[in-house]
Amino acid sequence: MIRAIQLSYRVGNKTILNYLDLAVEKGETLAVMGMSGAGKSTLLKCIGGLIRPTFGAVEIDGVDITRMKESELDAVRVKIGMVFQYAALFDSLNVYENVSFGLRRHKLMSEEEIAEVVRTRLAIVGLPRTENLMPAQLSGGMQKRVGLARALALDPEIVLYDEPTAGLDPITSAAIADLIVKTRNELGVTSMLVTHDIATIKRVASRVAMLHSGKIVAVGTVEEMEDHPNPIVRQFITGSGEGPIRITE
Amino acid sequence: MGIITDVRRDNGESERAGRIDLVGEVLQDVGNEVAAVVSAPGEYVFRAFTKFFEFIGESSILLTRTVRFILAGRIDLRDTVNQMAFIGVASLPIVLVTVAFSGAVLSLYMSQLGVRWGFGGYTGGVIGLSVARELGPVLTAVVVTARSGSAIAAEIGTMKVTEQIDALRALAVSPVQYLVVPRLIAAIVMLPVLTIFSDIIGTVAGYLVAVVNGVAGGGYVSSLKSQVLPSDVVKGLVKTLFFAVVIVIVGAQQGLRTTGGATGVGRSTTSAVVISIVTIYILNFFLAYVMFGGKTAFL
Ligand SMILES: Nc1ncnc2c1ncn2[C@@H]1O[C@H](COP(=O)(O)OP(=O)(O)O)[C@@H](O)[C@H]1O
Ligand SMILES: [Mg+2]
Numbered sequence: 001m002i003r004a005i006q007l008s009y010r011v012g013n014k015t016i017l018n019y020l021d022l023a024v025e026k027g028e029t030l031a032v033m034g035m036s037g038a039g040k041s042t043l044l045k046c047i048g049g050l051i052r053p054t055f056g057a058v059e060i061d062g063v064d065i066t067r068m069k070e071s072e073l074d075a076v077r078v079k080i081g082m083v084f085q086y087a088a089l090f091d092s093l094n095v096y097e098n099v100s101f102g103l104r105r106h107k108l109m110s111e112e113e114i115a116e117v118v119r120t121r122l123a124i125v126g127l128p129r130t131e132n133l134m135p136a137q138l139s140g141g142m143q144k145r146v147g148l149a150r151a152l153a154l155d156p157e158i159v160l161y162d163e164p165t166a167g168l169d170p171i172t173s174a175a176i177a178d179l180i181v182k183t184r185n186e187l188g189v190t191s192m193l194v195t196h197d198i199a200t201i202k203r204v205a206s207r208v209a210m211l212h213s214g215k216i217v218a219v220g221t222v223e224e225m226e227d228h229p230n231p232i233v234r235q236f237i238t239g240s241g242e243g244p245i246r247i248t249e
Numbered sequence: 250m251g252i253i254t255d256v257r258r259d260n261g262e263s264e265r266a267g268r269i270d271l272v273g274e275v276l277q278d279v280g281n282e283v284a285a286v287v288s289a290p291g292e293y294v295f296r297a298f299t300k301f302f303e304f305i306g307e308s309s310i311l312l313t314r315t316v317r318f319i320l321a322g323r324i325d326l327r328d329t330v331n332q333m334a335f336i337g338v339a340s341l342p343i344v345l346v347t348v349a350f351s352g353a354v355l356s357l358y359m360s361q362l363g364v365r366w367g368f369g370g371y372t373g374g375v376i377g378l379s380v381a382r383e384l385g386p387v388l389t390a391v392v393v394t395a396r397s398g399s400a401i402a403a404e405i406g407t408m409k410v411t412e413q414i415d416a417l418r419a420l421a422v423s424p425v426q427y428l429v430v431p432r433l434i435a436a437i438v439m440l441p442v443l444t445i446f447s448d449i450i451g452t453v454a455g456y457l458v459a460v461v462n463g464v465a466g467g468g469y470v471s472s473l474k475s476q477v478l479p480s481d482v483v484k485g486l487v488k489t490l491f492f493a494v495v496i497v498i499v500g501a502q503q504g505l506r507t508t509g510g511a512t513g514v515g516r517s518t519t520s521a522v523v524i525s526i527v528t529i530y531i532l533n534f535f536l537a538y539v540m541f542g543g544k545t546a547f548l
Contacts, residue, residue, distance in 0.1 A: 045415065048419055050415050050418055050419060070423075074421035075421075077418065077419055077420070077421040078420075078421045080419070081419075082415070082416070082419035084412045084415065084416060085412070086411060086412065088411055088412035088413050088415065088416040089413075089416075090408075090413055090416070091411075091413070101420060101422070102420035102421065102422065105420070105421075105422045105427075106421065147416075150416075150420075151419075154420065
């Protein structure tokens with residue numbers, strides 16, 4: 001469903017993604033883990049068609065999106081729901097206007113039908129009857145949920161989550177993780193999340209990939225990763241300060 | 250940096266320290282710039298040029314895209330009307346005050362000298378021409394830059410650093426169509442309207458000051474009528490169309506290239522205002538030169 005082939009991203013003389021290869025199969029939930037600044041958001045934005053890689057291809061359903069024109073890309077973007085690290089809700093619009101934004105802009109249905117979609121999406125994320133609240137009135141966890149409801153409004157086939165649980169307490173994190181599972185089960189979406197939260201990975205991921213030095217250095221199930229021969233992977237999964245990765249700065 | 254927090258403490262000592270801080274920072278900035286020029290003049294000039302052409306390039310692309318959406322009729326009427334209210338209606342009071350007092354101060358000197366040297370009868374014509382050709386259009390544009398150009402940069406810049414711009418694109422909505430198109434149309438419509446009000450208030454304020462200073466009211470009006478042609482007013486309004494484009498495109502361009510959180514938004518806002526105002530003044534000279542045949546000598 002999603003394939004990144006030799007994906008590279010450079011800014012100036014800094015290499016963020018370095019000939020990276022990755023595949024996400026239909027219906028699975030792949031978690032990409034990596035340190036802060038490893039390039040996780042960059043990878044997600046390349047896949048979501050928000051930034052163009054400097055080299056390589058991103059295939060969605062077998063079609064390379066990196067060479068598409070903006071107008072062609074829009075058709076692909078509609079198939080991909082994005083949940084941003086800090087929710088990125090439109091802060092001048094209320095919850096209803098946020099969730100209905102894409103539908104209204106693209107004039108895909110009548111206002112009654114839109115209202116129904118908004119209602120069902122808010123119900124899925126567990127925030128019924130919040131339509132009239134402004135983003136500033138919501139907690140961080142609620143904002144993430146509204147962000148997910150907005151991403152789901154256009155009925156995406158793929159949902160990309162950028163650090164869905166970053167900055168949330170453990171209980172809210174677990175609830176968001178369960179929501180990712182529920183979204184997959186109820187809507188049958190292919191999901192990819194980037195995170196460094198191991199608890200969330202264990203709750204939701206069918207497979208895990210480790211991003212390090214601009215490459216995917218390991219892919220496998222959580223169990224496989226736990227006794228992976230690569231010490232970097234083991235160190236990350238166990239969260240140890242001792243190992244090949246050292247924070248010296 | 251430290252100046253605001255330092256001044257807030259009611260303690261003369263730290264206020265002075267704050268000022269010294271600020272002076273120090275400014276000197277440091279100046280020093281850095283000078284060092285950059287002196288140590289590698291070629292590289293410095295090269296960097297300045299690159300930045301300049303980057304700005305020109307980005308702005309032209311942005312303008313082209315915006316115009317393309319407008320020509321394709323992809324205009325959201327409600328957003329546009331909201332922006333008209335913000336850029337136009339809400340700017341009116343401050344525009345009026347600014348231009349009224351500028352007309353008034355010009356009239357103060359003109360009428361005093363005029364009465365003393367016997368050319369007081371020309372006051373109306375001089376004020377009227379100055380206001381219609383220059384003061385009205387330019388000051389209105391400057392005020393709208395300060396008020397709305399800064400807001401455009403800050404709003405779009407904030408949306409950029411909080412990933413709301415990415416969120417728009419992820420929903421297959423063009424930020425240019427959603428954010429820039431309504432603002433550009435609103436500015437192009439409202440700037441001339443505001444300027445008409447400016448022209449009127451500037452001339453009226455000039456009249457009041459002239460009369461107080463001993464110029465005959467009837468003379469002011471008749472000189473105004475004979476000197477200021479409808480084409481002067483119209484040409485002044487035409488200039489504001491260009492200014493409107495500058496204000497919105499520069500504001501949006503600076504907003505869209507914002508990086509680095511709140512500091513970045515502040516930086517974008519400041520540069521949007523500075524670049525716009527400088528561009529407006531330079532552009533104004535050339536527009537005046539073309540439209541008034543270079544005869545704007547009295548300003
Ligand atoms: N447009 C850019 N310009 C300069 N540096 C960038 C840009 N985008 C990302 N980076 C840098 O690339 C690195 C990876 O960023 P990111 O993908 O956000 O990492 P992560 O999401 O894993 O924390 C960071 O060091 C970031 O500063
Ligand atoms: Mg990130």
